[in-house]
Amino acid sequence: MHKDTQSCLRAVRAKDARFDGWFYAAVITTGIYCRPSCPVTPPKSANLRFFPSAAAAQQAGFRACRRCRPDASPGSPQWNERADLVARAMRLIADGVVDRGGVPGLASKLGYSVRQIQRQLLAELGAGPLAIARAQRAQTARLLIETTPVPLGDVAFAAGFASVRTFNDTVREIFAQTPSELRLRARSRQQSAAPGTLTLRLPFRQPLDADDLFARLKAEMLPGVEEWRDGAYRRTLGLPHGHGIVALRPLPEHIECRLTLADLRDLSTAITRCRRLLDLDADPVAVDEALRADPVLTPLVDKDPGRRVPRTVSAEEFAVRAIVGSGVVGYGTPISDPAGGLTHVFPDLASLDLPIARALAEVDLGVGSDWFQAREQLSALGIDVVTVETIAKRALGDPDAFSAADPAIRCGVRKLGITDLATHSTTWRPWRAYAGQYLS
Structure with missing residues (x-):
C-alpha cells in the first residue's frame, strides 16, 4: 500500500487508525516516522515518505515518534491473510525464528535459499530479515525497559541483542533516547504488578x-x-x-x-x-x-x-x-x-x-x-x-x-x-x- 501515495496521504490526513501497521509515514524535516493515526498535525505532503514496515523506516535513518509509538502498531493483516513466502517468513520472524536460528534457520524452515528470502523481503518490505528482526528486538527492549525493573544489561540479552553496546546503539538510534532515559521517562507511567x-x-x-x-x-x-x-x-x-x-x-x-x-x-x-x-x-x-x-x-x-x-x-x-x-x-x-x-x-x-x-x-x-x-x-x-x-x-x-x-x-x-x-x-x-x- 505504501506505493499508493494518494491513499497514504488520505489516511494520514484523516488520522485513520485502520491503516496503522499497513504502512508508516516518515517526515523528512524531522527525521521521525509515525503511524498513519499519529495525533500530530500532518506535515506538507512534499515532506512525507511512506514505508511498508518499521524496519524499512529505521533502515532509512528515521526514528520512532514518541507520541504515537509506531513500533507498537498492530501488525499488518497481510501476514495472517496470505500464504506466500513473504507472509510465511514474516510470521516466523515474529515468532522469533531469526533470533534463535538466524537467517539460515528461517531459510531452512521455509525451504528456500537465504538469497531468495532476502530478495523477496527487500522487494516487498524494503528490509531484509535481519533488519525486521532488529526492529522487533528494539520493540521488545522498549517494553522491558519501560515495564520492568530488570537491569538494563539483562534487558539487552533478554531482547536478543548480542552485546550491550549493540543494544545501546540500537535503542538510541530508533528511539532518540538512551535506555536509561527511556526508563526514567516511563517511571511516572508504570503500574504496579506482581513481582515477575x-x-x-x-x-x-x-x-x-x-x-x-x-x-x-x-x-x-x-x-x-x-x-x-x-x-x-x-x-x-x-x-x-x-x-x-x-x-x-x-x-x-x-x-x-x-x-x-x-x-x-x-x-x-x-x-x-x-x-x-x-x-x-x-x-x-x-x-x-x-x-x-x-x-x-x-x-x-x-x-x-x-x-x-x-x-x-x-x-x-x-x-x-x-x-x-x-x-x-x-x-x-x-x-x-x-x-x-x-x-x-x-x-x-x-x-x-x-x-x-x-x-x-x-x-x-x-x-x-x-x-x-x-x-x-x-x-x-x-x-x-x-x-x-x-x-x-x-x-x-x-x-x-x-x-x-x-x-x-x-x-x-x-x-x-x-x-x-x-x-x-x-x-x-x-x-x-x-x-x-x-x-x-
Missing part, C-alpha cells in the same frame, strides 16, 4: 467483538491449562526457553496482557502468540465489508461487527485437542501458579506416546507452514475434512478455511434459506472462516 509479571497493552483495529471472542475461548477451556478468573482468560504457554502464564483481559481500547515468564527471552514470542490467539492483527472493516456484500450475512454482521477467529498459541496443541481431546493434559509439564488454578503446560508432541502424536510430528503445522500442503498431510492421516478445516482455520490461521459439512455452521444456516451451502459460501471468499464465526 509484565503488564502490557495489546492494540487492535476496531471494531472487536470481544464478548464473542472470549466466550468461545471460555467454552473450550481445558482445566489446568486454561481458566477464566477475575474477568480475564488465563492460560499456560509452552515457549522456546521455558514456560509462561498469561492473563488476557478485554478492555474497550486494547487487551490488557499480564505475562509471567520463566525466561524473559521469550517475551516477544509470547506477545506474538497471544496476538495470534486473539486474531488481533485482523482488518475487521475489510472483512465485514466483504461479508456485507451478501444480503444473507448483512444483518448478522451489522448486529455484531468485528468478530474474530479465535486461533491458538500452538498449532500442535490445537491439532491434538481437535483429534484426541483433553485427556492428555496430565502428560504436560507441571507448573506453579500462585495467582490461580493453572497446573500444567500442554504437552508437546514428543512427550505423547500416541500414534497420532507421532504422525502429527511429521506434519508441518508451524506458523510458517504451507496451509495447503498441511491440509494434504492431515487428510493423508485419515482425518475427516471438518477437522482438517478446523485445524486450518484455528491452528494454521487460513482466513478462508471452511467446510460446508461443519455441523455448527449448518445449524446456523438453516434459518437463512441457504439450500446449497457449498456453492453459496464461495461468495464469502477469501473470508469464509470469518463468515463461519457469524453463522456458528
Whole structure:
C-alpha cells in the first residue's frame, strides 16, 4: 500500500487508525516516522515518505515518534491473510525464528535459499530479515525497559541483542533516547504488578467483538491449562526457553496482557502468540465489508461487527485437542501458579506416546507452514475434512478455511434459506472462516 501515495496521504490526513501497521509515514524535516493515526498535525505532503514496515523506516535513518509509538502498531493483516513466502517468513520472524536460528534457520524452515528470502523481503518490505528482526528486538527492549525493573544489561540479552553496546546503539538510534532515559521517562507511567509479571497493552483495529471472542475461548477451556478468573482468560504457554502464564483481559481500547515468564527471552514470542490467539492483527472493516456484500450475512454482521477467529498459541496443541481431546493434559509439564488454578503446560508432541502424536510430528503445522500442503498431510492421516478445516482455520490461521459439512455452521444456516451451502459460501471468499464465526 505504501506505493499508493494518494491513499497514504488520505489516511494520514484523516488520522485513520485502520491503516496503522499497513504502512508508516516518515517526515523528512524531522527525521521521525509515525503511524498513519499519529495525533500530530500532518506535515506538507512534499515532506512525507511512506514505508511498508518499521524496519524499512529505521533502515532509512528515521526514528520512532514518541507520541504515537509506531513500533507498537498492530501488525499488518497481510501476514495472517496470505500464504506466500513473504507472509510465511514474516510470521516466523515474529515468532522469533531469526533470533534463535538466524537467517539460515528461517531459510531452512521455509525451504528456500537465504538469497531468495532476502530478495523477496527487500522487494516487498524494503528490509531484509535481519533488519525486521532488529526492529522487533528494539520493540521488545522498549517494553522491558519501560515495564520492568530488570537491569538494563539483562534487558539487552533478554531482547536478543548480542552485546550491550549493540543494544545501546540500537535503542538510541530508533528511539532518540538512551535506555536509561527511556526508563526514567516511563517511571511516572508504570503500574504496579506482581513481582515477575509484565503488564502490557495489546492494540487492535476496531471494531472487536470481544464478548464473542472470549466466550468461545471460555467454552473450550481445558482445566489446568486454561481458566477464566477475575474477568480475564488465563492460560499456560509452552515457549522456546521455558514456560509462561498469561492473563488476557478485554478492555474497550486494547487487551490488557499480564505475562509471567520463566525466561524473559521469550517475551516477544509470547506477545506474538497471544496476538495470534486473539486474531488481533485482523482488518475487521475489510472483512465485514466483504461479508456485507451478501444480503444473507448483512444483518448478522451489522448486529455484531468485528468478530474474530479465535486461533491458538500452538498449532500442535490445537491439532491434538481437535483429534484426541483433553485427556492428555496430565502428560504436560507441571507448573506453579500462585495467582490461580493453572497446573500444567500442554504437552508437546514428543512427550505423547500416541500414534497420532507421532504422525502429527511429521506434519508441518508451524506458523510458517504451507496451509495447503498441511491440509494434504492431515487428510493423508485419515482425518475427516471438518477437522482438517478446523485445524486450518484455528491452528494454521487460513482466513478462508471452511467446510460446508461443519455441523455448527449448518445449524446456523438453516434459518437463512441457504439450500446449497457449498456453492453459496464461495461468495464469502477469501473470508469464509470469518463468515463461519457469524453463522456458528
